[in-house]
Amino acid sequence: IGRPPFSERVELLDLSIKLRTGEAFALASDKSDLIEGAHADHLLYVFDEAKVVPDETWDSAEGAFAAGNCYFLAISTPGEPQGRFYQIHKRQAGFEDWWVRHVTLDEAIAAGRINVEWAEQRAEQWGKESAAYQNRVLGEFATSEEDGIIPLAWVERANERWHEWDEAGRPGVFVCVGVDVGRGGDMSVYALRYDNVIAELRHSNERDTMPIVGRVKGILDANGGYASVDVIGIGAGVVDRLKELGMSVSPFHAAEHTSLRDKTNELGFDNKRSAAWWHTRELLQDDLIALPPDDLLTGELTAPKWRVLSGGRIRVESKEDVKKRLKRSTDYADAVIQAFWTETNVPGGALADLQAAMVEGSRWTSRRDGPRWKRTFRQS
DSSP: OOSOOOOTTTGGGSSEEEETTEEEEOOOTTOGGGGTTOOOSSEEEEETTGGGSOHHHHHHHHGGGGGSSEEEEEOOOOOSSOHHHHHHHTTOTTOTTOOOOOOOHHHHHHTTSSOHHHHHHHHHHHOTTSHHHHHHTSOOOOOSTTTBSSOHHHHHHHHHHHHHHHHTTOOOOEEEEEEEOOOTTOOEEEEEEETTEEEEEEEEOOSSHHHHHHHHHHHHHHHOSEEEEEOSTTHHHHHHHHHHTTOOEEEEOTTOOOOOOOTTSSOEESSHHHHHHHHHHHHHHTTOOBOOOOHHHHHHHTSOBEEEOTTSEEEEOOHHHHHHHHSSOOHHHHHHHHHTOOTTTSOSSHHHHHHHHHHTTEEEEEEEETTEEEEEEEEO
């Protein structure tokens, strides 16, 4: 570009590049008013991660094209089939002046940008028909909203919130650990929750219940809080032993009946598993929780399907049926679902109160005070 190398001490801290013939500068995509009125003999707009750029920002940049000698480069992985980037790629009316280029999986592999083994592993992990595989591997616009309980876009937003939380120094108070106890060769997974964030996911491959008990006890001894443990099968032994050791435990029985209803109060649930998955769906839909970026977790959260039964109850696809399609169990997702399940740990309208507290910018913590769980809300 006809200039000396950048100064590490000064220029690399700037948000603009000074050139003899002009300058280049960076702006946040949600600050549409800052790019209005841009003018020069030649202009080039570059939108990175264009799928999440708001329509207002596109419109602000569009005004500069009236003068001519203006160019636009929009780059992104695809996402949900919506928004301006999707409209351009579908060549909808009014966008005929865009030249569209779809980079295929074969091209990416040939260019050395994607590893063949990675693509094959994602096909086994997510399933070739899943929105996650279509978006992230094939580069196609796909949605998981039609019959999938949790859309991929909601998980990706939760991942962004996790990065923000991580960059802020990981603030928060430990609440609980969700434990999906492995059975039949499956791994055991531990989801550590701080306030409204799943801080990390751990796993182990022990076949015996006592090492699992030891891992959970170690987490609770170090952090306090309680454990939400899958009680079906060998999980019952883990729950019993933790109680004997004086640990705070909330048994999670997926097949149990629950009288809870969705946030519209229109639909009930077929069982506790369905209610717990739907609860996490609602938290993600309202941008209330943060999740660590993990391919296994993403694939499992977006895999289960759901339907409404004739009795007005929601049924989420069983773990066994999902496993038949994915060729693996949803261990990571189930641990996270259990970590956010609060029905048996907080009295009264726990789910509504928890959501309200998060919406108001508060943080929810729990403490053991006598024989019952109490609610405390602490401002962030």
